Amino acid sequence: MKIYYEKDAPIDAIKDETIAIIGYGSQGHAHAQNLRDSGLKVIVGQRPGSPNYDLAVKHGFEPVSAEEAAKAADIIMVLVPDHVQASVYENAIAPHLTKGKMLMFSHGFNIHFGQIQPPEDVDVTMVAPKGPGHLVRYEYERGAGVPSLVAIERDATGRALSRALGYATGIGASRAGVIETTFKEETETDLFGEQCVLCGGVSELIKAGFETLVEAGYQPEIAYFECCHELKLIVDLIYEGGLARMRYSISDTAEYGDYTRGKRIITEETKKEMKKILSEIQTGEFAKEWMMENKVNRPVFNALRRINKEHKIEEVGEKLRSMMSWLKKKD
Ligand SMILES: NC(=O)C1=CN([C@@H]2O[C@H](COP(=O)(O)OP(=O)(O)OC[C@H]3O[C@@H](n4cnc5c(N)ncnc54)[C@H](OP(=O)(O)O)[C@@H]3O)[C@@H](O)[C@H]2O)C=CC1
Numbered sequence: 001m002k003i004y005y006e007k008d009a010p011i012d013a014i015k016d017e018t019i020a021i022i023g024y025g026s027q028g029h030a031h032a033q034n035l036r037d038s039g040l041k042v043i044v045g046q047r048p049g050s051p052n053y054d055l056a057v058k059h060g061f062e063p064v065s066a067e068e069a070a071k072a073a074d075i076i077m078v079l080v081p082d083h084v085q086a087s088v089y090e091n092a093i094a095p096h097l098t099k100g101k102m103l104m105f106s107h108g109f110n111i112h113f114g115q116i117q118p119p120e121d122v123d124v125t126m127v128a129p130k131g132p133g134h135l136v137r138y139e140y141e142r143g144a145g146v147p148s149l150v151a152i153e154r155d156a157t158g159r160a161l162s163r164a165l166g167y168a169t170g171i172g173a174s175r176a177g178v179i180e181t182t183f184k185e186e187t188e189t190d191l192f193g194e195q196c197v198l199c200g201g202v203s204e205l206i207k208a209g210f211e212t213l214v215e216a217g218y219q220p221e222i223a224y225f226e227c228c229h230e231l232k233l234i235v236d237l238i239y240e241g242g243l244a245r246m247r248y249s250i251s252d253t254a255e256y257g258d259y260t261r262g263k264r265i266i267t268e269e270t271k272k273e274m275k276k277i278l279s280e281i282q283t284g285e286f287a288k289e290w291m292m293e294n295k296v297n298r299p300v301f302n303a304l305r306r307i308n309k310e311h312k313i314e315e316v317g318e319k320l321r322s323m324m325s326w327l328k329k330k331d
């Protein structure tokens with residue numbers, strides 16, 4: 001495994017290049033500002049009429065259309081949502097993806113599943129922060145960075161890696177470290193992680209714990225504190241020093257319960273289901289389901305988003321959030 005740091009990733013590799021950030025959202029607003037603060041020339045491609053357009057203007061950019069940005073840039077970073085990248089690419093980027101340019105992504109979905117097929121004479125790379133976009137900006141501003149991944153799908157110029165690493169330094173990622181991977185590995189592991197562990201797995205675990213305590217007659221607020229609020233404190237310990245650090249810091253009582261009851265929650269059945277979900281990712285089944293869901297305007301997504309927003313845990317959490325300012329997300 002190769003990890004690159006700032007010394008391995010000189011920003012000079014792209015100092016004379018113009019970078020188009022297509023989409024000023026969670027990742028886009030961070031990349032654009034960080035790259036500009038790193039002294040690089042940035043053009044924002046953001047459609048008008050949305051809060052993200054207004055935010056880009058507020059941040060001192062003069063947003064243009066995705067097509068204008070792609071035409072003017074040497075490096076084009078695609079930071080619109082995964083399910084619209086193919087249409088934005090075909091309509092606005094492909095016509096201006098001339099020889100020697102570099103097409104970049106922060107998630108490999110559309111390249112890996114063949115939704116976007118760039119010409120042979122351009123570099124195709126990825127710099128994928130392993131964290132939310134707002135953290136990418138926050139960490140950069142405090143002089144740090146979010147650990148990221150770099151992948152080279154196509155090296156048409158012979159400079160793809162140095163260009164991608166220069167970009168990684170531009171967003172602050174190489175301060176923390178950039179691990180080399182492939183589009184396949186990043187795509188499949190990222191989808192697995194967000195479905196089985198980080199988002200999907202954790203959300204269902206939190207809800208199940210909360211519901212169990214509330215249905216047993218305990219106060220919802222106490223259930224929330226135990227199953228959601230305190231999770232951050234435990235994860236912070238794991239982030240600092242792994243499971244060992246967390247287990248060192250918690251009580252022996254908690255540690256004993258961890259070892260003896262945890263495996264009754266995450267059972268062999270759970271792991272069998274994880275393998276099934278991974279298989280659905282690897283075979284493209286999930287990708288097809290997600291792309292089809294968007295083609296019919298997301299009926300399942302919209303219904304589940306609404307059902308989850310109406311879950312009791314959201315009401316309780318909102319009530320408690322006002323008690324703890326530090327829980328507030330960094331805007
Ligand atoms: N969110 C994250 O933390 C992470 C995201 N990524 C990857 O980064 C990429 C961008 O994701 P993310 O930053 O979350 O995206 P967001 O949803 O936060 O932002 C998307 C941006 O694209 C614009 N947009 C949406 N639809 C269209 C369209 N049809 N045509 C033109 N512009 C459009 C939006 O503009 P408008 O305001 O007008 O809708 C918005 O500015 C994805 O590949 C994602 O997988 C990778 C790591 C982490």
Ligand SMILES: CC(=O)[C@](C)(O)C(=O)O
Nearest residue numbers: 129130131132190194198
């Ligand atoms: C933050 C991140 O990398 C995620 C959860 O995979 C995503 O938002 O795509």
